[in-house]
Amino acid sequence: MKVCIHRGTKEIGGTCVEIEAQGKSLVLDVGLPLDASNPDEIPLHPVKGFAAPDESLLGVVISHPHQDHYGLAHRLPEETPFLIGKAAEAILDAAALFSPSGLKLKNVKHLTDRTPIVLGPFTITPFLVDHSAYDSYAVLVEADGKRLFYTGDFRAHGRKASLTDRLIENPPKKVDILLMEGTCVGREDKTYTTEDELVPQFADIFRATPGMPLVWCSGQNIDRIVTIFKACLASKRQFIVDMYTAEILRATDNPRLPQAEWSGVRVFLPDTQRWRIKREKAFDISDSYKPHRIHWNQLAGAATKSVMLFRPSMVRDLDGAECLQNASVVCSVWDGYLEGEKNQWFVKWMAERGLSVRPCHTSGHASVPDLRRMRDAFPDAVAVPVHLQDRQRFSALFRNVRLRDDGEWWEA
Ligand SMILES: [Zn+2]
Ligand SMILES: [Zn+2]
The missing domain is CATH 3.40.50.10710 (Metallo-hydrolase/oxidoreductase)
Incomplete structure (x- = not known):
C-alpha cells in the first residue's frame, strides 16, 4: 500500500489523499482549499482518473459534506465512482438548487456506519463520527495486509459525541497509519463548550x-x-x-x-x-x-x-x-x-x-484533549497529521508522529 497526501499536510481544508495498491487507487476527499477564490482555477491533483476517466481509480470517498472535502468533486469525470453517506449526498443535492456549492453526483455508493465496502484490493469501513457537518465518517482502509485509519474531520462535544466516544473506546485494532485531523492543534489544551x-x-x-x-x-x-x-x-x-x-x-x-x-x-x-x-x-x-x-x-x-x-x-x-x-x-x-x-x-x-x-459558538473540531484520546486509541499506528496549520505542535503533542509533505508518496 502506498499513500500520498496531495494536499492538506500544511493547511486546514483542501484535503486530498490517494492510496495505491496493486495498480489501483482510492482517494479520500477532494476538497477545495479554504483560500481558493475560484474553485475552477485550482489545478486538479495528479491522480489518474481526475482529468479523464481511468479504470485504475476505484473510488473517491467524500468523508462529509463540507466544501473543503468535496469542493473539487464537480470537476471530476461524470462516471467517477463516489462513496458518501446517503444523507450527506441528499444534503448536497438539495443545496444545489440554492447554491453553486451544492453538488449532484451520478455514480454513488453509500457509506453506512461499520459496513465494509470492497473495491478491488481495498476494503473500506466507514465509522460515523461527531462533527459540525451531518453524516460525517472516519474510514478504515485495508489493502495489501496494511491498515490505514483516516479520522476525517471530527469532534467529541457535539450532539453525536457518543459516536466518537464509541469509536475511541472500541477502535479498529492493529492500524499501521493514523491520518488524523489537527485543526485545533496550536490552540489551548482544554475541552470545548458542548x-x-x-x-x-x-x-x-x-x-x-x-x-x-x-x-x-x-x-x-x-x-x-x-x-x-x-x-x-x-x-x-x-x-x-x-x-x-x-x-x-x-x-x-x-x-x-x-x-x-x-x-x-x-x-x-x-x-x-x-x-x-x-x-x-x-x-x-x-x-x-x-x-x-x-x-x-x-x-x-x-x-x-x-x-x-x-x-x-x-x-x-x-x-x-x-x-x-x-x-x-x-x-x-x-x-x-x-x-x-x-x-x-x-x-x-x-x-x-x-x-x-x-x-455564541463552539468549534466543529476536536479539542486537543479529544485529539489525544483519538491518537491513544491507535497505539500501534504512526500518526500522520492532516487538515492543520501547526504541524510542529502536532509532533510535540502526540507520540510517534511522522510529518509528510504535500505530494510525497510513501510506502505504508
Ligand atoms: Zn475540513
Ligand atoms: Zn468539516
Missing part, C-alpha cells in the same frame, strides 16, 4: 433581546440548528428558518430533527432564494412550504416572538421588512469571519443599524 451547553447561552441572549435575534449560522450545521431550536423552546419564541435550510433539514430524512411542519417553526423565503426557485422553475419546492411560510411583511409584527436564522446575504430582505428595531445579531460561526476583509461591509451594516453582536 452543543448542549450552548442551549442556555442562546436562550439567555434571546430573552435579553427585545426585538428579533438574528442567528448567523450555516444552514448545514444541523447540530447548531437543533441547539437554536431548543433555545427557542426555552425562551418561548418561534424559529424562522429560510427555505434553503428547511430543504437541508428535509434532506436529512430524520424525523427527530426540526422540520418546517413542526409547530414553532416557520419558513421564510429570502429574495436570493426566490430568484433561484424562479430560475429553476422549482415551484413544487416553494409550494410544499406554503402552509408553513412567514412572509416579509409579517416579520416586523413577529419580531418580539421569534428568532430568525440569518446570513449576511439576507440583509436587503430584513431592511425591506423593517423588522430590525431592538434586534441583535448572534454570531454562531467562526469569529474570524467578522474580521475578514470581505465581510467588513457587513460589520458596517450592523453598526449603521445599531445592532449589537453577541457570539
